[in-house]
Amino acid sequence: MAIKPQTNTNDSSVLLRAVPPRLYRLGTLLKNFLLFSSAYLAIIAAAEVLIVTELLSLPLTPAALVAGLLTFAVYGNDRVADLETDERTTPARTAFVQRYHRLLYALSAAAYGLAVALAVLGGPAAFGLALVPGVAWLCYAQDWLPSIGQVKRLKQVFVLNSVLVAGAWALVIVFLPMAFAEGPIPPAAGVIFLFFFLSSFIRVEIPNVRDRVGDREIGVKTLPVVLGVRGTRYALYGVSGLAGALLVTAFVEGLLALPELAWLLVSVVYLAVIVAGLGRTDNNGGLTVAAECSRLPVLALVVVPLL
Amino acid sequence: MKLALLASIAVGVTTGLLAWRERPEPGAVPLVFLMAGQCWWSATLIFRIEATTLGMKVLFSNSTWLGVALIPAAWLLFALEYGGYNEYTTRRHVLLIMIVPAITAFLGFTDQFHHLIYLDATLIHQDGILTLSRTPGPWFWVIAVYTYLLGFLGLVPLFKLITSQVRSFRGQSLTLLVGLIAPWATNLAHLSGYLPTAGIDPTPVAFTLSGVAYLSALTQFKLFGASPTPIRHARRSLYEQMHQGALVLDTHGTIVDMNDRAATVLGTTTERALGESLETVSPELTAIGDTTQHKRVFTPKGTRRTYDVSESPVTDVHDRTIGRIITLHDISDLFRMQQRLEVLHRVFRHNIRTNIQVILGYAGYLATHNSQSKAETLKRNALEIEATGEKVREIIDVFEEGRKERENLRLHAVLRECVDAMERRYPEVTVEYDSGPENLLVDGLFDIVCSNVIENAAQHNTSSEPWVRVTVEASEETVEVRVADNGPGIEPHELALVEDGTETPLKHGSGFGLALVVWGADIAGGSVAFESDAAGTCVTLEIPVAGRVNP
Numbered sequence: 001m002a003i004k005p006q007t008n009t010n011d012s013s014v015l016l017r018a019v020p021p022r023l024y025r026l027g028t029l030l031k032n033f034l035l036f037s038s039a040y041l042a043i044i045a046a047a048e049v050l051i052v053t054e055l056l057s058l059p060l061t062p063a064a065l066v067a068g069l070l071t072f073a074v075y076g077n078d079r080v081a082d083l084e085t086d087e088r089t090t091p092a093r094t095a096f097v098q099r100y101h102r103l104l105y106a107l108s109a110a111a112y113g114l115a116v117a118l119a120v121l122g123g124p125a126a127f128g129l130a131l132v133p134g135v136a137w138l139c140y141a142q143d144w145l146p147s148i149g150q151v152k153r154l155k156q157v158f159v160l161n162s163v164l165v166a167g168a169w170a171l172v173i174v175f176l177p178m179a180f181a182e183g184p185i186p187p188a189a190g191v192i193f194l195f196f197f198l199s200s201f202i203r204v205e206i207p208n209v210r211d212r213v214g215d216r217e218i219g220v221k222t223l224p225v226v227l228g229v230r231g232t233r234y235a236l237y238g239v240s241g242l243a244g245a246l247l248v249t250a251f252v253e254g255l256l257a258l259p260e261l262a263w264l265l266v267s268v269v270y271l272a273v274i275v276a277g278l279g280r281t282d283n284n285g286g287l288t289v290a291a292e293c294s295r296l297p298v299l300a301l302v303v304v305p306l307l
Numbered sequence: 308m309k310l311a312l313l314a315s316i317a318v319g320v321t322t323g324l325l326a327w328r329e330r331p332e333p334g335a336v337p338l339v340f341l342m343a344g345q346c347w348w349s350a351t352l353i354f355r356i357e358a359t360t361l362g363m364k365v366l367f368s369n370s371t372w373l374g375v376a377l378i379p380a381a382w383l384l385f386a387l388e389y390g391g392y393n394e395y396t397t398r399r400h401v402l403l404i405m406i407v408p409a410i411t412a413f414l415g416f417t418d419q420f421h422h423l424i425y426l427d428a429t430l431i432h433q434d435g436i437l438t439l440s441r442t443p444g445p446w447f448w449v450i451a452v453y454t455y456l457l458g459f460l461g462l463v464p465l466f467k468l469i470t471s472q473v474r475s476f477r478g479q480s481l482t483l484l485v486g487l488i489a490p491w492a493t494n495l496a497h498l499s500g501y502l503p504t505a506g507i508d509p510t511p512v513a514f515t516l517s518g519v520a521y522l523s524a525l526t527q528f529k530l531f532g533a534s535p536t537p538i539r540h541a542r543r544s545l546y547e548q549m550h551q552g553a554l555v556l557d558t559h560g561t562i563v564d565m566n567d568r569a570a571t572v573l574g575t576t577t578e579r580a581l582g583e584s585l586e587t588v589s590p591e592l593t594a595i596g597d598t599t600q601h602k603r604v605f606t607p608k609g610t611r612r613t614y615d616v617s618e619s620p621v622t623d624v625h626d627r628t629i630g631r632i633i634t635l636h637d638i639s640d641l642f643r644m645q646q647r648l649e650v651l652h653r654v655f656r657h658n659i660r661t662n663i664q665v666i667l668g669y670a671g672y673l674a675t676h677n678s679q680s681k682a683e684t685l686k687r688n689a690l691e692i693e694a695t696g697e698k699v700r701e702i703i704d705v706f707e708e709g710r711k712e713r714e715n716l717r718l719h720a721v722l723r724e725c726v727d728a729m730e731r732r733y734p735e736v737t738v739e740y741d742s743g744p745e746n747l748l749v750d751g752l753f754d755i756v757c758s759n760v761i762e763n764a765a766q767h768n769t770s771s772e773p774w775v776r777v778t779v780e781a782s783e784e785t786v787e788v789r790v791a792d793n794g795p796g797i798e799p800h801e802l803a804l805v806e807d808g809t810e811t812p813l814k815h816g817s818g819f820g821l822a823l824v825v826w827g828a829d830i831a832g833g834s835v836a837f838e839s840d841a842a843g844t845c846v847t848l849e850i851p852v853a854g855r856v857n858p
Contacts, residue, residue, distance in 0.1 A: 077324075105328060106526075113321035117313040120350050123357070124367075127350055 035289075036096040037104055038075035044292060045071035047299045048173045048196070054302045055192055055260055061180035062118050066130060067172055069115035074133045076108035090210075090285070125179035129172055136168035158221035162208075166200035191250040195264060198243040199294065202236050202271050206291040210284035229279035240272040263301045270294050309356065311512040312349045318518030319346040322525060329531035333393065337385035338521065344381055345490075345518065347374030349511035355439065356507065364439040365419070365428045372415025372424065376408035376450060379457035382487065389483075389530075390464020391539040404457070411450045424450075438507060451498075458491060468535055476535045478528040486520035489513040552614070552635035555621065560584050560593070563630065572607060572614060572635050585633075592616065592633070604642065605635065613642040644706070647826055651699065654819065658695045662688040698819035701755065705823060708752050709830035715748040715853040718779070718786060725761045726777060733765040736773045743779030747786055748854040752831035756824050760790045760835075760846050763820045768794035781852070788848040796839040797821065824848075 034040045046068035053060060079097045097104060112134060119130030174193040178185055208215065208222035209229055216225050223232040244265060251261040274291045281287065323342030329335040348371055355367035383404060387395050411424075418424045423446040431440045468480040493513035524530040546553060552569030554562055562580050570577050573589045586593045595603050595616050603616040614635040621630040669685040672678065719742050726740045764775045776791045801821055824846070828835045833850040 106325065109321045109324035109328075110317075112324055113317040113319070116320045116346070117317035120313060120316055120353050124354055127354075 032096050036079070036093040037072070037100075037107075038079060039072055041075050041292060042068040042072035044295055045169070045173065048295050049177055051295060051298055051302050052174050052192060052196075053177045056178065056186045056188060058177050058181045058183070061177060062121065063126070063177040063180045066115045066118050066122070066126070067176055069111040069118070070130060070133045070172060071169075073108045073112035073115060074137050076104050076111070078137065080105045080108070119176075122176070122180035123182060126176060129176050129179055132168050132171055136164055139164065158226055159223075161220070161222065162201050162204040165204050166197050169200050170197035188250065188255045191246065191255050194246055195243055198239055198246070199267060199271055202239050202243075202275065203291045203294065205232060205236060206274065206278065207284075207288040208232075209278050210288060233275055233278045236275040236278070237272065240268055240275060243271075244268045263298050266301065267294055267298045270297055308507070308509065308512055309353060311515050312353050315349045315511055315514035315518055316346045318515055318522060319343075319349070322518050322522045325522070325525050326531070329525075332531035332534060333391070333536040334385045334389035334534075335531055337381045337388060340377060341381035341385055342518070342521070344374040344377035345511065345514040347371070348378070349514055352507070352511050359437070361428065361430050361439070364430070368428070368439055368441065369415045369418050369424075372450075373412045375454075376411035376415075379454040380404045380408045383457040383461045386461030386464050386483075389534070389536060390467065391536040392464060393536070393540070407450065407453045411446065414446055455491075458487060461487070471535065473533070473535070475528050475533045479524050479530055479533075479535075482520045482524040482528060483530075486517035486524070489516040489520070550637070554585070554633045554635075555630060556585055556633065557630045558628065560586060562588060569635060572612070572637075574607060574609075604638070612637060612639045614638065643829075647706075647822075650822065651702065654822070655695065655699055659692060662692045662695075695819065698823065701759075702819065702823050702826065705752065705755055705827045705830065708755075713751040713831075716751050716754060717745070717856065718747045718749045718753070718788070718850070719743075719745040721749070721754050721757055722761075722777060722779070722788065725758045728758070729761050729765045729775065732762075733768075733773075736765045736768060736775055738765075739774065739776040741776075741778040743786070744781050746855045746857065747781055747852055748856060749786065749850050750831040750833075750853055752827055753833065753848070753850055756827040756831070756833075756835075756848065757788065759820050759824050759827075760788075760848065763824075764790050764792040764794065764844065764846070768792050770794060784852055786850050786852055788850060789845060790848075791843060791845040793843040796841050796844050797837060802837055802839065 046064040049064040049067045052058070053063070079093070080101050116127070116130045119126040170193055174189060174196055178189060205223045209224045209232060212222065212224040212229075215222050223235055227235060247256065247261055247264050247268065250256040251258065256264075271291065271294050274287055274294070277287050278284075319342045323339045323346070326335050326338040326342065351367045351371040351374065355364050355371070358364045358367055384396055384401065387393070414421070414423050423444050425441040425447065426444045427440075427442050429440050430437055432438075433440075462484070465480045465483055468476045469484075471477050471480070490510045490513040494508065494510040497508050497510065521530075547566050549566065550568065552572040553566050554569050555564035557563050561582065561584050563582075565577055565580060567577065570580060573580065573592065575588055580588045589607075591608065592605055595605050605614045605616045606612065607614075615638045616633060616635060618631055618633050620628045621632055623629050665688045666685055669681045669688075672681055673685065722740065722742065726738055729736065730738055761775065761777060765773070768775070770793045772793075774793055776789075778789045778791075780787045780789070825835050828848060828850075831850075833848060836847045836849075838845045838847075
């Protein structure tokens with residue numbers, strides 16, 4: 001039975017009663033919007049661009065805004081497209097998206113339009129990079145070549161699905177600020193790109209543990225579907241180790257300074273801790289959000305001291 | 308200008324994505340490509356303005372042609388799909404339309420080798436801006452003419468919808484027109500040198516307006532939510548698929564259109580009949596058209612179908628008659644039923660009246676005289692009335708059965724039962740029965756038909772050594788049941804009653820049994836043929852095989 005707010009006497013409800021109802025509803029709506037439309041991912045993407053900007057000592061450009069808009073557009077669109085398949089794994093999100101699907105799609109489209117327009121300011125390379133997430137999403141989620149028949153949605157192809165998503169985002173996050181800066185590509189760019197690619201790969205596979213039942217039903221092959229949860233945990237430990245080894249090698253080769261190495265290693269360790277929780281806790285949704293926020297400690301370490 | 312170009316990209320991408328979601332609605336995909344072409348043009352123009360070297364400016368100027376060439380093709384395909392002209396958007400047509408754009412894009416990227424699009428490229432300072440000055444080459448004018456031509460062609464479906472009775476279609480088509488005319492007018496003004504834009508073609512700036520127009524069409528007027536696409540096809544389908552045959556004649560009586568049903572009725576094909584006069588194709592129908600009868604019924608030669616012919620004039624906006632439509636409504640079943648009822652009515656009335664007159668006459672006689680023979684006659688007439696009544700009831704039963712779903716029966720079982728019943732009722736008649744295949748299923752209505760044929764053969768056989776022979780011969784789809792006898796034969800007028808469509812005025816009607824056989828067989832999808840002379844009668848029933856059972 002649902003508990004009526006006025007009859008609930010615990011501390012939090014007493015606290016909530018102090019909040020005007022309209023404000024409370026607005027706050028709930030905002031929270032749901034941030035969480036369920038994946039707007040928080042847009043904020044994280046913008047933060048990642050700021051991290052890259054700082055790591056590569058690039059000037060501040062609209063790249064962060066473009067990346068944020070692109071992320072919001074692609075994830076918002078993906079939420080609308082996957083309504084049916086997400087119903088079982090994320091019912092609350094699905095209900096929210098179902099209710100606002102028209103608005104969400106329109107906002108996503110407008111966000112992409114704005115992102116592409118802003119990217120044009122960064123020159124042809126930035127313009128091209130802004131198109132990457134859209135094209136990748138089309139390859140990933142859509143049967144856009146039905147006449148060929150043999151071409152599956154890349155979402156269904158084992159490992160390639162996560163490689164595509166991680167690759168597309170790493171490309172945008174790392175190279176967009178460079179495209180806007182219009183300077184030469186710094187030597188560390190390759191290392192930063194590989195690091196972001198590997199950590200994005202881990203972040204993509206973590207939510208797949210939660211979605212494995214639904215994915216199996218619709219024929220999407222992910223690490224948890226093919227290897228099981230335990231196997232996924234070990235595989236992602238391996239990828240985390242690879243990311244750590246890459247950073248150490250880059251440091252040894254002089255491509256990364258010690259503080260940068262430390263910041264990025266914090267992110268790797270953070271991810272490894274979350275990976276360790278796979279299969280050991282039922283709160284897979286919490287693990288997913290925690291993984292998606294894995295850049296925030298780095299952001300705090302890199303950007304906050306600058307303010 | 309840069310801000311306007313950026314706005315055009317933002318609106319264009321947004322509109323394109325909203326249109327992409329509406330697939331496979333007609334027009335959605337071409338609209339996406341239209342938006343892509345516009346955005347590409349705007350983006351490359353920004354890059355060209357931003358570029359500082361001649362080489363880079365030329366590169367972006369040349370690559371612009373990819374979008375420029377895509378726009379007219381996408382526009383035309385969008386307009387055709389949206390307007391319901393899908394017959395012009397097949398893969399072949401798309402390839403044909405795309406030939407010039409593809410050549411243009413190729414020539415654009417390779418212009419420095421042939422200079423077909425631009426004859427030269429120089430950097431000049433104009434109004435304080437470093438701009439690219441180029442002289443158009445021959446292909447520039449080819450693609451310009453092609454763009455305007457396709458633009459005009461795309462207007463045709465839209466203009467038709469501006470006067471649509473549906474409000475949202477009017478709104479859609481008007482906003483789409485704004486979407487086309489804004490960049491068009493800008494381009495014309497630029498080509499005419501009226502715009503002070505330092506030599507830069509500002510057409511993409513107008514894409515902001517056209518993007519907003521398309522966006523309005525999508526959101527405000529539900530561009531793909533309420534689509535006029537089916538209108539043309541629905542009218543054609545309605546015409547093609549209607550149960551009635553329909554012909555459109557011009558004022559000279561030439562067939563200018565007809566549906567397949569009409570062609571079938573007239574025993575021709577649309578390819579053969581279109582362009583011919585109705586008199587050539589069907590003189591009988593022309594003759595009916597000329598009559599002033601209230602009821603116009605047409606029965607094509609060599610068929611048993613009957614059509615009610617109606618005619619209505621076709622008028623133009625000035626109320627002038629420019630042709631006529633002839634419709635042929637199949638009334639075969641109703642017509643036949645009406646004929647049968649008329650015959651029943653006549654026969655029934657005639658027989659009863661005759662019998663009653665005899666009874667009345669003889670009853671009066673018997674009141675004063677005691678006559679055994681008159682009493683016998685009176686009794687026979689009373690029995691005839693009873694028999695007539697019984698037969699009519701059977702016929703009504705057959706009509707009722709004809710309207711129901713009937714079960715199939717084994718023909719062998721039906722015939723066996725009829726033959727056995729005949730042997731019991733008429734032991735003096737010698738019966739030969741060759742059953743043929745025993746696994747055939749036929750319509751249940753043939754039960755009554757066969758029993759009447761066989762009973763008639765025995766009942767009216769006045770031969771001294773009467774015999775009846777029943778044989779069965781089956782083919783793949785039909786089975787023939789022949790019932791032959793050595794009786795006196797059937798009176799010609801009775802055969803006329805049932806063979807000439809039953810409309811012949813009845814002279815004497817003892818032929819209820821025959822009528823029942825013919826009508827019953829007809830209703831069940833079979834047919835009957837009679838061969839009769841003084842030496843006997845052979846009735847051949849052709850029955851469709853409804854199925855086969857395992858022995």
